[in-house]
Amino acid sequence: MPKNIGFISTRFAGTDGVSLESAKWAEVLWDDRHVSYWYSGRSDREPGISYVVPEAYFGHPEVEWINERIWGRTTRTPLVTSRIREMTDYLKTTLYHFVKKFQIDFIIPQNVLTIPMHLPLGLAVTEFLAETGMPAIAHHHDFYWERTRFAVNGVTDYLDSAFPPSLANIRNVVINRPAEEQLALRKGHSTLLIPNVFDFDKPAPQPDEYSADVREEIGLTPDDVFILQPTRIVPRKGIEHAIKLVGMLKDPRYKLVISHDAGDEGLDYLHMLDELAKEEKVDVRFIADRVAEVRQRDSLGRKMYTLWDLYPHADFVTYPSTYEGFGNALLEAVYFRKPMMVNRYSIYIQDIEPRGFHFAEMDGIVTKKVVSHVQRILEDSHYRAEMVEHNYRVARRFYSYTVLRRSLRTLMTSLTGWGNGG
Known part of the structure; x- marks a missing residue:
């Protein structure tokens, strides 16, 4: 019953x-x-x-x-x-x-x-x-x-x-x-x-008529590379590492897009990231004013997008967290078949890494080796496609x-x- x-x-x-x-x-x-x-x-x-x-x-x-x-x-x-x-x-x-x-x-x-x-x-x-x-x-x-x-x-x-x-x-x-x-x-x-x-037996949603213009609406050109940081702006998310990565890639086409706001933990971290981005000459887009929990229009009549509207348009995802209870955004990126850079936080090392995922991994700092790996992922379409399909198969086995x-x-x-x- x-x-x-x-x-x-x-x-x-x-x-x-x-x-x-x-x-x-x-x-x-x-x-x-x-x-x-x-x-x-x-x-x-x-x-x-x-x-x-x-x-x-x-x-x-x-x-x-x-x-x-x-x-x-x-x-x-x-x-x-x-x-x-x-x-x-x-x-x-x-x-x-x-x-x-x-x-x-x-x-x-x-x-x-x-x-x-x-x-x-x-x-x-x-x-x-x-x-x-x-x-x-x-x-x-x-x-x-x-x-x-x-x-x-x-x-x-x-x-x-x-x-x-x-x-x-x-x-x-x-x-x-x-x-x-x-x-x-x-x-x-x-x-x-x-x-x-995640429901890995059901394909991730793709852009529809509403979300087809995401890149244009957040100011990206067709040639820009959309690097998504899909988290709130709080210190444990390690977003300074994402900025450092994009700075070391030394390509003006690479744009770091941060989806959420600073939440309830103050604005000091946000100000620090803003200053760091200027020092590193990184184009960071803070788009929390265009992201909501449901699709809607804001007071200016602009479209508000959900996080799942953003993922399909992203070329790469950064996840440099220093601590996570598990890592929902990590699975989301895998679900949308996106390549990503991951910091080896403790839960990742113990619970996720042994499953055999293929990510660009950093260990507390962004090294030249990490940057080279990210460059290969972004520039080698065959390597990238094999990586995301492998990750999807692993996730379907262990996290479905x-x-x-x-x-x-x-x-x-x-x-x-x-x-x-x-």
């Missing part, structure tokens, strides 16, 4: 990893006719299958008030404890309403039992699961011990009990090997590793929906005994 699945997070909206991967999980679960419903503080899912509780969003004023008083200090006041408790109880009530309204059989907490951006929500989900015994798959993207901002805190008791909790009705899923090792070491939990995935489907069926069967697909 098909089941009703309840996804729970602070936000299901936009292009963050949690929102993207949860949508893929729901798509795969639908193959077995399981219907997904969405509980969150913000949502872009269909209203008829969504349960939006504003207090469940990590940016809610009450959550921000609590966060200001529990991080960066080693104790908390009785008032803070009281307000954590009040919000936890309220959110737990809304979880019961959500489950009753949609007749939920199984829940999938998405990162809310992993990183304490919203401490009361994690506590509420933990208590709900402890009280009901409902089967759950906790999908963990990034743990609190991976972020320095959570290292000093006054809520160790809560972190120990709920991030993640030790309950027999929960199965833990992580997206990389170090997380698997750390969870076993710190909590004694067994896990299943399910990496980020088929892999995810098999893992989810195994997890659900182990928790419920429903058998394959229900």
